[in-house]
Amino acid sequence: MPLIMQAMVIDDFGEPDVFRQTELPCPEVPAQHVLIRVAASSVNPVDTKIRQGKLAAIAPDRPAILHGDVAGTIEAVGTGVKNLAVGDEVYACAGGVKDRQGALADFMLAEAALVAHAPESLPLNDAAALPLVCITAWEALIDKARVQAGQTVLVFGGTGGVGHIGVQLARWRGAKVTATCSSQDKAEQLKMLGVEDVANYREESLDDIIESRTEGEGFDVVFDTVGGENLQNAFAAARLNGTIVTTAARSTQDLSQMHAKGLSLHAVFMLIPMLHNIGTAHHGEILRQIAQLVDDDELRPLLDAQQFSFADVSKAHAYLESGMHSGKIILKHGFD
Secondary structure, eight states: OOSEEEEEEESSOOSGGGEEEEEEEOOOOOTTEEEEEEEEEEEOHHHHHHHHTTTGGGOOOSSBOOOOEEEEEEEEEOTTOOSOOTTOEEEEEOOSBTTBOOSSBSEEEEEGGGOEEOOTTSOHHHHTTSHHHHHHHHIIIIIISOOOTTOEEEEESTTSHHHHHHHHHHHHTTOEEEEEESSHHHHHHHHHTTOOEEEETTTSOHHHHHHHHHTTSOEEEEEESSOTTHHHHHHHHEEEEEEEEESOOOSOOOOHHHHHHTOEEEEOOTTHHHHHTOSHHHHHHHHHHHHHHHHTTSOOOOEEEEEEEGGGHHHHHHHHHHTOOOSEEEEESOOO
């Protein structure tokens, strides 16, 4: 096993150009861990927020290797690890926070409980787009909202990273899914993912969406992947005694609608197991089920046409922050 690895690190918080390439010792592999030879990662908003210092409390010690999503091949296995072996192609969201190394390196040390075999029907690099967004959507719709067949589900931000997985999971559960988007191009993307009912919020008012889909009663489950002021739209869109799940609850809200309608509100923060060392095995189990859904052609990632190497991570962060992307942004292993 190599003693030295290449990595992209940050020494301080800042703009996208804060990344630099360096050599670091290759990590040793303790019990219940695996070492992954990294093939690819992907960019998530949490990665840019950590880099900016907006989430400094959960950032790794510097020089910090960021990014949680990883796809690659197992290079070494620690004692006590079962069902994973050297040479296995795997994927996970397993680091980039606190004391857990991120994926922007030749090798990534990962707790084995967080790791699952990658989907067989998907290119390994593409599998790196899935872990964080799939775990988030699963926790929201399956674990918390407990979506059932026949329920009406509204997903705000249907083509976003979490949203495009959420619409597919809700459809798989047999729900009647409505997804919002902002353009005809994004509507076509949703239809390619199997979403039959798409609402362009620039052409349809929220009242019209509620009236035409639910006869004015509201949706059984509302999945808010936008946050901020949109949470008030989620309250308005839910039926009496309905359920709302949000991925962005860091805001001050008027809960009058929630009280008047008897709504249940759930917040999802998928980093909790990694930050607090609790429930990590559930994430591995979610990814095993996601891999099966991918191989059964029930779910697939929406990928942006532009891909970047690790050496170009600064450009990838700037691209995500520009809002010009459409789909998950893949970062392929590669250094200058």
